[in-house]
Amino acid sequence: MFTANPIPTDVEYSPPQKRHSDPKIAGLRRWVRPKLLAAPSEFDLASTADEEHRNTVIHRLQSLLQHNNVQIGQTEYEELEQGVIDDLLGFGAIESLVRDRSYSEIMVNGPDVIFAERKGKMEETEFIFDDEEHIQWTAQRIVRPLQREFNRRNPMVDARLPDGSRVHLIMPPSALQGTTITIRKFPEKALTWQDLVQYGSLTEDVADFLRACVIARLNIVVSGGTGSGKTTLLNVISNFIPDDERTLTIEDSAELQLSQRHVVSLETAAAVPGSDEGQLRIRDLVKGALRMRPDRIVVGEIRDGAALDMLQAMNTGHDGSLTTVHSNSPRDAVSRLETLAMMAGMDLPVLIVRSQIASAVNLIIQQARLKDGSRKITQITEVQGLEGENVILQNIFTYTTNGKPGFHPSHEGGGQLMANGLRPKFTERFSEYGIEIPPRLFIS
């Protein structure tokens, strides 16, 4: 994210030296590209790591140049060959960034400006595309094998690459600098609960408590802002689900990485271009999932009327469901769920929806990105039920700095998640599942 390392305004920013190709090489590269393919899609599934395909491209390139009597020097030829291989078998100008696992995100802001993030640091790179046509070449190579269209009728595409990375494309005239490509790579290894303990996001005791909550089939909502670590925490607690339970995960774009075997991962689908057919929304998938004999339903994020379907699932015996919602406090999460459930358009009275929330949700975990940039659990809150018109919430653990409990995500780091001295009402369920949680865990 840009805000993480802003470009200082007091010193003049100088972009890195760009790798401009010689106009002659760029021209040749543009000319040979389409001529080396038997059909536009011929090498769509190939990669630059593919020795055989590389040799085919080199062979064709050399005979094309020979055939047309093109005379170029050895260094120029080598530059051309590398560029053509990247264009035909890879991601064009950004191929080396895509292949290098240490880059987590790549952003192409038109042909001349390409940024990349590595180890949390975002920097402009020396790479450039020759021109708009060159980016379009790569953009089309990205979308073609995904059966997607990227053109004036469909000027914006959001898709998942075969390796799980996300790619977003938008073209002119909406993208003013030229075709924009944003790639967010799929992390090789997801963070584990041990990692989170090491980062101070939670304590080992709290990890034990959360594991007990998951095994005892509590319905849990992770609440937090964008980039606060909701999905990461959801992934960690989903990995606490016992191996023999059938788990269905439902996401807009698959990010969860569960280690269990009996897992079915579902992802929403966009409509077929130019129609409303083929669309599967979170709502559709939640309803479908209920017919797939789930023991557990994990929904990546609830952001629309799917909230109602999820609440109904939780209330009709699909205990142990897990999800996240975008909100800044457990109280806020409740009202957000209420608003979202109302969006389902069932014309339910708000009090009915509220009572569904109160009976469905057992636990809310608040995740936040603190002032110092660290990501922490700031509250773990029990939903005790409805009293009159109010949902009763009880904090069990609260993030505390210097004795001051933090109830706000802008809270500074350096504190600890501390027990509030209250034993949650649902702990009887732990013993039903044969889990022992030492009472000292809840003593402040």
Ligand SMILES: Nc1ncnc2c1ncn2[C@@H]1O[C@H](COP(=O)(O)OP(=O)(O)O)[C@@H](O)[C@H]1O
């Ligand atoms: N507890 C944590 N400590 C350190 N980094 C974290 C933590 N949780 C998440 N991250 C990192 O923060 C980024 C955003 O996390 P993510 O879970 O996708 O947030 P959200 O789902 O709230 O948008 C990811 O790069 C992730 O690896």
Ligand SMILES: [Mg+2]
């Ligand atoms: Mg997320």
